[in-house]
Amino acid sequence: MIEHIATEGVSSPEVVDELVKLLQNLTERPRFGELPGGRPGARAGDNRGVPLVCLVREPASAGLLRMLRAHLHGAHPGRVPHAYHCFPDTDETDGAGPAPSSLKRVSAVLVSVARDLSSGANSRYGRHGFPRFELVYWLMNQPAGGDHESGATLFSRLRERHLSTNSGDDLIPREALETGTAAAPWWVRVVLKLAPSFWFRAKLGGLAPGGEYRWLLHQPYLAPHDPGTVVGFAERLGSALVPGQGAESREDPGQLAALLVNAFLEDVRQTYQRSLRRLLSGRRTAYPVVMLDGIRRDNGGYALLKLINDVRNDTGAFDPLVVISGSEKVPPDAAAVDDRAPTPVLQANQAYETWTRKLATNSRTRRPTAWFLPLRVPPVTFEPGEVQPTATLTVRSAPLWSRASVLTVVGILLLASVLALGYWRVDSLLEAASVERANHCGRDKADPNFSTLRMFGGECVGVSSDAIPVFDKVDDARGKKFDNAQNKIAEQNKAVVKAHDEHSERPYATVVYVSALSGQSDDLTTNTARLMGVAAKQAQLLERTGKSDPLVRVLLGNAGRKMQHGGELVDTLRTLVEQDKSIVGVLGMAQSRKPTLDTIAKLGDIGLPVVAATLSVDSIPLNSALYFQVSPNNDREAQVAASYARVTHPGKTGAVIVHSDSDDEALRDTYSVNLGADFDARFRKAGFEVAQAVYNTESGVGKVDVREIGQGLCGSSHQDEVVVFAGRPDEFRGLLDGIASACKDDAPVLLAGDDVMRYVADGQLRDQHPEIAYDVLSFAVGTTACERSTAMYKTMARIFDTVCEDLVDSSLGGQSELAFDTLEVYSHAMLQLKTATFTSGHVWKAISDIGRLRVEGADPGFAPLSGESGEIAFLGGQVPHEKRISVIHVDKYQAPVLVVTCEPDSADDRCRAPEQ
Incomplete structure (x- = not known):
C-alpha cells in the first residue's frame, strides 16, 4: 500500500x-x-x-x-x-x-x-521525422501473402512506396516534371525512368546510402539476419497490425x-545526432x-x-x-x-x-x-x-553558427573560398601547363615529341617526328610551303613505320635532318627546297617493294637560326639514340660557323655519322671522322672559280676577294673566311693580282659595311679586276645595293661563291637589281625546263601536288638535289650492307667505301654513286673526289642561265657548256 x-x-x-x-x-x-x-x-x-x-x-x-x-x-x-x-x-x-x-x-x-x-x-x-518508425509501421500493416509470389509483391509495394516518398512533388510539380522530361532526349528519359528503380535496389542491397533499410537489418530485435535481406525480413513483419491477420502467432509479440x-527512438536519436551532415x-x-x-x-x-x-x-x-x-x-x-x-x-x-x-x-x-x-x-x-x-x-x-542565415553565409563564403582556391589552383595548373607547353614549343605532355623539343630565345630547338614550328615567319606563302614540306615527311614517316611492321625483312633505319630553321625568307626557301628533296627520296624508297630496298624514317631537327643550339640538340639526340637503336645518322646541316663545327664534333662523340648537304669549309672533316659531305670543298670551288675567271676574262689582271670577318669567334662566318682564303690562293696561282675587301657582319663604329665595299668597287681603278664574292645571300644583296647606288650602269665583273645560289633561286631578290649581271658558282643545278626534269622533280611534283613549272625557279639553287643526295648516300650504304640489322658504325663504313673502286679496283659495290648533284666518290675519305661544280650566269634583265659544268677529273680547259 x-x-x-x-x-x-x-x-x-x-x-x-x-x-x-x-x-x-x-x-x-x-x-x-x-x-x-x-x-x-x-x-x-x-x-x-x-x-x-x-x-x-x-x-x-x-x-x-x-x-x-x-x-x-x-x-x-x-x-x-x-x-x-x-x-x-x-x-x-x-x-x-x-x-x-x-x-x-x-x-x-x-x-x-x-x-x-x-x-x-x-x-x-x-x-521531427520518423522514417524508420514509418517503415516498420507500414510493413506491419501490409497483408501477408500465402503464396510464393508474396515476396515479389512486397518488393513491388516497397518500391512504389519509396518512389512516391521520394517523388519530389514538393519541389517540382509533377506536371512540370513530366513536361520537362518529354522535351529531353530519349536517353535522358530512359535514365530518368530506370534510375530510381536501380537506386532503390542499391539501397535495399546496402550498396547505396539508405538509412532506414540498412538500420532494419542491423537493429537487435527479431534476429534480422534471418533471412538477411530487407524483403525477407519485411515478410516476417507483414500483417502484424492487420486485423484478423496478426503476426503474433509467427513472431514474438x-x-x-x-x-x-x-524504431521510434532511433529516429529521435538521429534527429539530434551531431555531424557535418546535420549542421542544422x-x-x-x-x-x-x-x-x-x-x-x-x-x-x-x-x-x-x-x-x-x-x-x-x-x-x-x-x-x-x-x-x-x-x-x-x-x-x-x-x-x-x-x-x-x-x-x-x-x-x-x-x-x-x-x-x-x-x-x-x-x-x-x-x-x-x-x-x-x-x-x-x-x-x-x-x-x-x-x-x-x-x-x-x-x-x-x-x-550563432547553426542559424540558417549564418550557415548560408558561411556556406557561400566556403563555396566562394573553395571556388577561389579551386580557380587559383586550376589557374595555376593551367598557367603551369601553359608555361610548360610554351617551353616545349606548344606540345602537351601526351605528345611524343614533348621531351625532345624546347624553346630557347623564341626558337623551337630539338628533334621531332613531325613539323617543328617556326615562330618568326615573315612570309606566309613561304611559311606555308615550308610547313607542307615538313608535314609531308611526317606523313611519310607513318607510312615507313607501317611498311616496316608489315615487311620487317626490309632494311630499316632512322636519320635526323638537322638544319638552321628560321622564319626569314631565304631560310624558309632554302629549307623548304632541302626538305622537298629529302621527301622525294623518302617517297621513292617507300614506293619500292623489294626485300632489300631500304626504308628510312626521317626525324626533323632544329639547332637554331645560327646553329647556336647544336649542343642542346645533340644532348636530345644522345637520349634518343639510347631509346631508339634504329637511329644511324644525321643529314643536312647548315652554315659553316663555329657552332656548326662544334655540333658536328659532338655528333661524332655519340657515334652518329653526318652527311652534310651544302657545307664546304676545308677543315670540317677534321672535327669528326664520322663526317661526310656531298658538296665539294671550298678549295675545289676556288680552283674552278679561278680557272673560269681566267678563261672568260683573259684581259683581267686583278681580283678583289670580298669576304666577311669578325674579331668575335662566335660571330665569325667560317665559310666566308675560309672561302675567301681559298679564292686568294687559287686566284694568285692563276696569275691574278689579288686584293682583299673585308666587311663586318655586325654593325658599329669603325665597322665596314658590305654596302660600303660595293660602292668602293666602282670607278676606273677597278676596270681590270674581277670581284670575287665569298659570303652569304643577304650580304650579297648589300653588295649589290652598294654597286647599284654608285655604278649600276657600269658595274664591275662579279663572280660569287656557291651560297649566293640561294639568292639566285629567289626571284623576288633577283628582281631587286635586274640591271646588274654576275656569275655564281653552284654545287648543283636544278632543272631549267620541265621537259628535262629528272625523276626527283617528277616525284616532288607528285607528292606535293605541284606542277613542274612551280618548281623550276626555286630549284635553281640546287638545294633539293644536294639534300636528296644526302639521303641517297644513306640508302645506298644500307643497300651495300645487304642485311636488315646494322648499326651506325656499319653505315659509316659503307659510306666511306663509296667510290673506292676507282682507286683500288675492289668490290663492284664500291663504285661511285651517281647522285642528283653529280658523281659522289669518297674513295675512303670524307669529301667527294673532284665533285661537279657549275657556273650560273645572271645577265641584265634575264633569267639565270647555266654557263658551264666542271665534272670530276676534267682538265681546266675541258669544263663543258650545257647541251642546247
Missing part, C-alpha cells in the same frame, strides 16, 4: 514550479555532448540518460500534465517540441504481461505522438513491439517531451513505458526524449514497494540526482524499472488561471 505523505500547505504553483525546474534540466540540450541538464562536474558517458518521469497523482490532480503542456508551449523564446496524448478512460483489467492487443495499442500511441512531433505545431527546428519502439541539428537546443496522460495497465500505457525501459536497457543508446506520464498508480505494474516508492514532487530535482547515480548499475543489470523516476503529486487541483509559478521554461537560443 502506498505511503501517504503530508501535503498540507502545498499549492499547485509550488508543484508546477518544481516540475518546471526539472523540465528545464531535462530538456536543455548542452552545447557539447548529449548529457542533459548541464550538471556541474558531469562527464560525457557518465550516467547518461533521461528518466521516464512518472507523476503519480490523485484524480483531483488530473489537470497537471495539461498545465505542463501549456508551459512547454509558452516557453521563451519559443516552444519546447512536445506531444500530448491522453489515454482513453477504460476499465482496468487485471492480468500479467501485455494484453494480446498491446502491440496495436502501443503502435496507436506512437503514431499519435509521432504525428504531433512532426506537425507544424512545433517550430521549424523542432519538427514483445519483440515486435520492441522493434516498433526502437545544432539549432535543436531543447529535447522533445512526450506527455502520456491517464496511463494504466489495461490501456497500454504501462506497456509502452516498460517497452521504452527495456529498449534503453537493450541498446544502451542515449535517447534525447523526455517522457512524462500521469497515472493514479505507480507504473509499470501498479505496485509501490519500498525501493520504488514515489518521491514527493517537491523533491523532484534531488530525486533526479539520486536516480542518475543509480542509472548505470540499474541499466546494466537490466532492472525492469531502471529508467523510471516516480514522483508523488499531492492531491491539489490544477486549474487554468491560477497564480503562475516563479520558474519558467526557457529555450536556449541556437548557436
